Amino acid sequence: MPRERLITGFWSLTVLVVFLAAWEWGPALAGIPAFVLPPFSKVCSEAVRIWEAERLLRHAGITAAEVMIGFVLGSLLGALIGFTLGASPRVEAVLSPYLLALQIAPKVAFAPLFVMWLGYTIYPKILVAILIVFFPVLINVLTAMRNTDVDLTNLARSFSATRWQIFRMVEYPTTLPALFSGLRIASTLAVIGVVVGELVGGNLGLGYMLVFFEGQGNTAGVFVVIGALTVIGILAYYAVVLAERKVLHYLPSADSPHR
């Protein structure tokens, strides 16, 4: 087992090295000028410069905070409405065409509207994140609620369970795996929502930096910001994965032996 892992790790690392080498020397060999596709080393040195000169950490911090707030509020709202609609099929049937329409509407297109409403503050960015995070969580929770095993709810009912007990002890735990896969998607979508919000207006955050470097024609700077955004996305994603492992510890995992 550890030997397998070592081999897999070795090959993953090889792919990374090959990729970085191609990035470093490839463009020059192909005759692509550095201002179009800056080599890896240029991006690294630009990252060091931006860290000092443009206060990269501060902008990244603002973006990360917006992502976190948007993710938490959007997920809470999505889960809450998912549970409510799942518990009342009537209401769900009435609202489902509108939910579908809103789900299909490209959420990022709301960004200019939110900026007009709320100004150049952090709020429109958070709002876009909430809107974009909301649906995958809602849909996952709702579907899981609908697919709750009828025999299991009947078992609870036969023990004279109240509606609330059925929710708390059967439906809610049943939906947790689906909720977490919704949250995983949501964690990456939250970053997209915030960046679009920042691209549209304001003078703070990594999205703003993208626009700023674009104006300067600083391709290396844009790459640095993309890297920083990816780091935020990865952190958010792994935070969810970690929470998931903790909460869903009872699920059989691929490497735990069982009968």
Added chain:
Amino acid sequence: MPSPLPPAIEFIGVDKRFRVKGSDTELLAATQVTFEVAEGEVVSLIGPSGCGKSTLLNLGAGLAPPSAGTVKVAGTTVSGPNPHVAFMLQKDLLMPWRTIARNIEFGLELRGIAAPRRREISTQLLRQCRLEGFGEHYPHQLSGGMRQRAALARTLAVDPLVLLMDEPFSALDAQTKMVLQQDLARTVAEQRKTVLFITHDLSEAVALSDRILVMSERPGTIAAQIRVDLPDRNHPMARRKHPALNGYVNELMSLLKLDAGAELH
């Protein structure tokens, strides 16, 4: 021996109709079902698939009301879920997020029994159902037979008067099945539980029951009943070896018209 007690469970002229999804027509699932099960008796219900056997169990558990007629448990008309009845299905219905002990305690928790008392009951049942040491395991760590034993423990935990069992052992392999039948028969005899047992396995019905009710095709009704006059109701393994067992199985086969090519399942 005439008993002054009311039957543990009785069906009196019960009909059950279902609304067919997407139309205004109704389906008559069971009609004019009348029978009773005395306290401490084990009765099996057999019949072709779709004859309404499982429907009758739901009515007995108070999960659905009959369309006509009355279902009584311990002399009282069933109007909803009640503490005298507990059911067990082919699916173990163990919740993967609960340990075995907490799964066994599920019914007690819903009925508001305090935690220390719940733990006492589940500890005793773990021992009784030969699951000692597995209380803190999760369901996926147990074999199919052990999981079904845990389901039985959960059913017994609420100390019901009547056990309603819907093919509880049909998903198990033949040997595990016999061991669980043995365990069930012993427990039921010791605690004088009343059992209404649905099965498709004719020798299982003969090995476990005092009486066997044969249902007709849909709309299901009780078409025949036979009394199993064999010793060792608390010892199905011994009953299985009894020379008269096959006679009963043959009788059931002809009652179900199996030789005429009718479908059992």
